[in-house]
Amino acid sequence: MKTSHSFTLTAAAAILASVLLSGCNQANSSTAATTAEAVIAIPVEATLARQGEISSSYRTTATLEARAEAEVISKATGIVQKILVEEGDKVVAGQLLAQLDNERQQYSLNKEQAELSRLGSELKRMEEMFQRKLISADVFEKLQWQYDALQASVNMAELALRETDIRAPIDGVVSRRYAKVGQLINQHATQSLFHIVSNQQLEAVVHLPEQQLAQARVGQNALLQFAGMTPVTAELVRISPVVDAASGTVRAILKVANAQQLLKPGMFAQVQLQFDVKANALLLPKRALMSTDNNQTVFVIDSENKVSRKQVHLGYQADDTVEVLSGLAPGEQVVIAGQSALKDEALVNVVTVREF
Template sequence: MSRLRSLLFFSLIAASPLLMAGCGDDAQSAPPEEEAPALPVETSAAQVGEISAFFSGTATLTADEETDVVAKSGGIVSRIHVEEGDYVRVGQILAQLDDERLALEVARAETDLLRLERERDRNEEMFARQLISAEEIERSRSAYDAQKAAYDLANLALEHTTVRSPIAGVVSSRMIKVGNMVQTYAPTFRVTSFSPLLAEMHVPERELNKLSVGQEATVRVDALAGENFTGRILRISPIVDPTTGTFKVTVEVRDRSRKLKPGMFGRIGVVYDTHEDATLVPKQAVLTQDD
């Protein structure tokens, strides 16, 4: 039995090199694994600077002041002094209605007033010398006062034949021509103030605590690419629209150059938070979890 075990042991030892050789041949015959190609990577150094959080919205620019200038008196238009696009000051003459008849009425009222003034002064002297009664001097005074009121009314009617602008701005529309018959309180011109202009944004209620009256705003319009205009938040509505979930924020922008026009489409940005010495990296270098 022991002899059989010895023969089996030596047989296994003798076969070991052959087994190892067979294993070596299989390992050498397996193809080598290919390495994945390296992806190109562009590096950039992070920078330290200022970063701001801002709200952006859109709105159509509207005029803060705009008025239809009405004729305070009826009459025929005799002269027009301005045209559409002209800038006018407060009180500037825009047009003149025919005033010949009213000028004659003023002249007649003035003549009667001067006559009654002389009579009153003469009667005052006579009353002081007790040459006329108190009733006579009172009638003289009353006649003068009544004529003074008539004279003032005639002057006012004459003044109303001159159409003046109640605000400073640009003549945006002319509704009359020379020779037209204008009725009292009929519109004659429209004057629009170009500064300030207003932009009304409808802001989601979640942004309510980020905005406040007086905050600076930047305004851009598509028609003036590359130009920025400075404004500020003028008022914030305290009521949220339950239908849209937004509240109204009004931005005021002043433009002395008058490049901005009512009706332009504006893009408004309001910075509500700023961090200094922040670490800045390019936006395209930031990957989200979904990426």
């Protein structure tokens, strides 16, 4: 009887030990699983796919040029007597810039005018005689021709006198003054006296690759960026109908308004020609993309912090942003940093959600 009681106690102790051991194993297993989960949760940065504006564009460089400029020369020979403008002065077409000595031209004009006056009086008398049929029509007509020829000589003398005044051929700014007081100017030497540029409107010449021609249209806008200045808007106004066979490019002209004349010919610009703009496109930062076998994919994070790889089809591309045409929905959370260590169904820890 004693032996049976001892056996019962031993069996009960064994069962209790077994239960305790089982409980410890379950606790240890749960702790290990939790630890494993913490280890495999990969830290990543993410962003939300959003809708916004993006444009199809082409980037290049250009140098500003004056739309109109002129080298001012003299049509007369003479010595410079007066200079009325200096470099940097604004001028309008027809404004007096300088004067040459004109005594010789003035004397020549006075002589021709006196001769014309004498011949005019004689022609008047002859006309009265012709009306009275005292002279033949042949005599009167010859005198009329002489008068007309002398009138032309007077006009030429007046023109020669006017040409001693050097005037601006266009509106603009005097960029260079070559003339000096006392300098002898020879009309046959084509000496430049002034250089005038029109700064009210400038041009930028860009050379578009042949493959961009399908998107380029007259009237499209461009954005010009200058060092240390606010970006300036320009307009595409001309596209050459000929492709340069040597470079495979097409010459295109941008019109740049410069009413405040802050821009100067010769300035260097970074040009972004905007072919088309979408106002409500689905956007992602470029760094979210992974290229696999010429396909673009992204890792999308679900509500359980697990990722799945999705293929996306892209549209327009900007500097740091791309348009997603299909494969993604607005508001989905996409990995933008740390995706190289991921695979489908991987658990992630989203450290930061960045805006773009």
